[in-house]
Amino acid sequence: MAKKLSETLKFDDKGLIPAVIQDADDGTILMVAYMNKESFELTLKNKKACFYSRSRQKLWLKGESSGNVQKVKEIYVDCDADCVLVKVKQIGDAACHTGFRTCFYRKVESNSLKTKGKPVFDPEKVYKKSK
Amino acid sequence: MAKKLSETLKFDDKGLIPAVIQDADDGTILMVAYMNKESFELTLKNKKACFYSRSRQKLWLKGESSGNVQKVKEIYVDCDADCVLVKVKQIGDAACHTGFRTCFYRKVESNSLKTKGKPVFDPEKVYKKSK
Numbered sequence: 109m110a111k112k113l114s115e116t117l118k119f120d121d122k123g124l125i126p127a128v129i130q131d132a133d134d135g136t137i138l139m140v141a142y143m144n145k146e147s148f149e150l151t152l153k154n155k156k157a158c159f160y161s162r163s164r165q166k167l168w169l170k171g172e173s174s175g176n177v178q179k180v181k182e183i184y185v186d187c188d189a190d191c192v193l194v195k196v197k198q199i200g201d202a203a204c205h206t207g208f209r210t211c212f213y214r215k216v217e218s219n220s221l222k223t224k225g226k227p228v229f230d231p232e233k234v235y236k237k238s239k
Numbered sequence: 240m241a242k243k244l245s246e247t248l249k250f251d252d253k254g255l256i257p258a259v260i261q262d263a264d265d266g267t268i269l270m271v272a273y274m275n276k277e278s279f280e281l282t283l284k285n286k287k288a289c290f291y292s293r294s295r296q297k298l299w300l301k302g303e304s305s306g307n308v309q310k311v312k313e314i315y316v317d318c319d320a321d322c323v324l325v326k327v328k329q330i331g332d333a334a335c336h337t338g339f340r341t342c343f344y345r346k347v348e349s350n351s352l353k354t355k356g357k358p359v360f361d362p363e364k365v366y367k368k369s370k
Contacts, residue, residue, distance in 0.1 A: 113347065126257050126271060128259050128268055135265070136266075137259055137324050140257060140317065140322045152350070183346070183347040184343035184347070184355075185345045186270065186342040186343050186345075187335050187345075188342070191343075193268050204318050205318070208318070211317040212324045213318070215313060215315050221244070221247070
């Protein structure tokens, strides 16, 4: 069943579709990532946002390292079926690997980028990196 | 000045970057489209959302046919600088060429797509198509 729905989506020439991740409660855009057919189907099935990492070239269950999974509340498909919108509950309050709540924490002001807000967590601790 | 900012963005191998368009007032995701360097700079300069149409392969000032331009309120750049978020005031209330307020008017339910809401305008009239 889930497979059938994914077949209506128009994946690009790399087999990917952009997914906009929005906080289901307050509408904040948390991040944009990419899904391939398999990660879209896993997202539908498990109700946790799963992507395809272009840099690591593999499936990426959001939160697999940090524990900050995204519980899927609703999924929408756009008019051209080449983009999806996923409304989620973000566990851990932050979606960005930098520790900010949203990946879009830099605002264009006077033709430069200004950081807005403060990180919710310390990435060094969450990802258990050693220096 | 504007040019300098666009040079910090990571356009893909086709020279494009996805732009998420969000209603500045209520947070609705209206659409996702693509910008090249020129359309990003025009958006910054004119404060009206301008894209690059992949199908028509040319610059596309949103609203150039329908009059439904998107007045730019704020622009954010994500952590990887490969996606932008543009908060806008949507003139004419609808962003989608189908007449719906948002391009994301189809919701995944029971593994199929259900249309949500009703069109705000009649595309036949707005785009002056003849049958």
